[in-house]
Amino acid sequence: METAPGLSMLRAAHVCCAPGHDCGPLAEAVATRLGATLATGTPPAGGRLLLLYRDPVGCLAAAMAAGEASGPALERWQAGAREIAALRRANRARAPLLEVTALAGADAERLGMLGLWDGPLPAQAAPEDAALFVLVAADALRRSPSARRLAEELEASALPLPAPERLTPDPEAALAAIRRLQAPAAAPVPAPLGPDPVSAAQIALLEEELAQALDRLERASARADRAAAPVPATGTGETEAMMQLWIETLEGELEALHAARN
Structure with a gap:
């Protein structure tokens, strides 16, 4: 210097x-x-x-x-x-x-x-x-x-x-x-606890159950029409009112699942 x-x-x-x-x-x-x-x-x-x-x-x-x-x-x-x-x-x-x-x-x-x-x-x-x-x-x-x-x-x-x-x-x-x-990339932040994500399998299962319930009600109604009598109970004890309530419940659940997926 x-x-x-x-x-x-x-x-x-x-x-x-x-x-x-x-x-x-x-x-x-x-x-x-x-x-x-x-x-x-x-x-x-x-x-x-x-x-x-x-x-x-x-x-x-x-x-x-x-x-x-x-x-x-x-x-x-x-x-x-x-x-x-x-x-x-x-x-x-x-x-x-x-x-x-x-x-x-x-x-x-x-x-x-x-x-x-x-x-x-x-x-x-x-x-x-x-x-x-x-x-x-x-x-x-x-x-x-x-x-x-x-x-x-x-x-x-x-x-x-x-x-x-x-x-x-x-x-x-x-x-x-x-x-x-x-350092590896930061791990993704876990999603907050709540209902499990809606899967297509859940929806398919409910749709199949709803189809079976509708089919049972349709067959029971057809028998009642032929006999000009109220819909009898099924082999498992289901009445028409019970089947209608179950169908409405399934339809409500399906609507909620489709809304959650969208």
Whole structure:
């Protein structure tokens, strides 16, 4: 890290962010507060520059949270890091370097020392399960010597700002996120206690019983007509009134079951 003299007020004419490092609204806010131009591509020759980059762990974690694979995201970060590192080497006397995530987390006093008054700078929201993505991103960086060398070079060249705690891999939080992702879907909420659902079998059984009752009544009525006498009791002792009552009861139950199914 550079020492305290680098923390004097910035007087940049152009603000340059490493391509693909997603500096976003923060770079625009910094340029506005400094009265500088936000440069895209190669900055004009002459004049002071302010170079911005994003740390690889934060950049990769955000990319993976957005659905990008870690390999292409790391390649994109390295390409932008090479460009900003080359600008820094060629313009050491007029091109201070800052890391945007740490800059977004700087307090009012530190921002005032840099000439960036008017309150906090905009910061990107941490993705859901950020600890998991940070842990995976840190491992991807560990396995890439070239990316590690670039990250170390940029970190050593940048003005000293406290590294935000959220970029530190947290194994316990990452493990909790993994367990949440692996957890089975929540069991369906049991239906409130009450009558059993009406089945087609129940309705068919009642319809068959009703048909048999109607048939018994019809046969008994036919015998009574032939004999010009009241309907006699059946072999089981059913009278006409009993059969009529049973038929009405069955019809009522069937109507209720059909209504419950619909």
